[in-house]
Amino acid sequence: MPNEAELSLAHGKAAGKLDNLMSKLRIRDLALLKEIAITGSLTDLAKKMEVSQPAISRMLHEIEVLFGMKLFQRIQSVGVVPTQAGKIVLSRAEILLADVESLSSDLDAFENGRGGHLRLGLIPFISDQFSQRLILCLLSDQYRMSISIHEGSTDQLISLMQSAKLDAVIGRSNAAFESANLAQEKIFTQKGCLIVHPDNEIAKNGKINWEKLRNYTWLLPPRNSPTRLAISELFASKGVAPPAAVIETSSARTIHALVSARPNMVGVLPSDIGRDLESWGGVFSCLFPSTFYMPTVSVIYPVKNRNLSSVRGLRGALKDLLSKGMLLVN
Numbered sequence: 001m002p003n004e005a006e007l008s009l010a011h012g013k014a015a016g017k018l019d020n021l022m023s024k025l026r027i028r029d030l031a032l033l034k035e036i037a038i039t040g041s042l043t044d045l046a047k048k049m050e051v052s053q054p055a056i057s058r059m060l061h062e063i064e065v066l067f068g069m070k071l072f073q074r075i076q077s078v079g080v081v082p083t084q085a086g087k088i089v090l091s092r093a094e095i096l097l098a099d100v101e102s103l104s105s106d107l108d109a110f111e112n113g114r115g116g117h118l119r120l121g122l123i124p125f126i127s128d129q130f131s132q133r134l135i136l137c138l139l140s141d142q143y144r145m146s147i148s149i150h151e152g153s154t155d156q157l158i159s160l161m162q163s164a165k166l167d168a169v170i171g172r173s174n175a176a177f178e179s180a181n182l183a184q185e186k187i188f189t190q191k192g193c194l195i196v197h198p199d200n201e202i203a204k205n206g207k208i209n210w211e212k213l214r215n216y217t218w219l220l221p222p223r224n225s226p227t228r229l230a231i232s233e234l235f236a237s238k239g240v241a242p243p244a245a246v247i248e249t250s251s252a253r254t255i256h257a258l259v260s261a262r263p264n265m266v267g268v269l270p271s272d273i274g275r276d277l278e279s280w281g282g283v284f285s286c287l288f289p290s291t292f293y294m295p296t297v298s299v300i301y302p303v304k305n306r307n308l309s310s311v312r313g314l315r316g317a318l319k320d321l322l323s324k325g326m327l328l329v330n
Contacts, residue, residue: 121157
């Protein structure tokens, strides 16, 4: 075990490195590291930046001196690649650069008379009515926010948020998120429905057993997504193996296009979205053999971001709309 003197020396070195980084490291240094990793060639990056290759090499060397370690290495036939230390620095640099971009958006919003900028992730299976009411509330004089909206599955959006590229996500709750220091606040719950072709016997008879149901050709959400896990648990609770996904998709449009063309295909959607698809023609929405509730739709955000103006504004708008009964889903 290290003695007290050795521990003190190690602590002093760590503190010295931190002081060095805090006083000398610049945002543009992190941006340069990111560009080197993307380009994989100091020569190509020099051409892109319209500077000499030795100038890029010198800038990289100065940054590596600040960190006290090599961040990139040259591998023949591959190019310039991050070292293990470089990968650690780059992962943090991505988050810091995303935060700087977010700060810039907030300042732009302020200069244009807005209350802040919200980078919001939305899952696809949310009604147009919900999105419309929420966005109009955020744009109202009470909140005066500008908004960037990104669509994707819950898992995809959570990954973006953990990389500081989103402020908050409206997606499906998952108990695993709590261990990742993510807050989850319930908005509403949706009943699930089956989407089938009008010639499918489910549409014609309205009844089917679980074993026969699982043998259809299924379009399901991505593996390990909250909804996919809930569907697997539902079938398991009936003593039947979960259906296999021939196609994995979170797109209502894709589900409609394929189910309307193939009578043996079955998709799963929230009931309110299923009714919308019915109005397009070519598909029929019907209930599961027993009631199936999809995982709760919640606003999800990093606990550390609770007091960000963008997150406060989003939570306030949702609270206002819920208190007025304007986000209820049937």
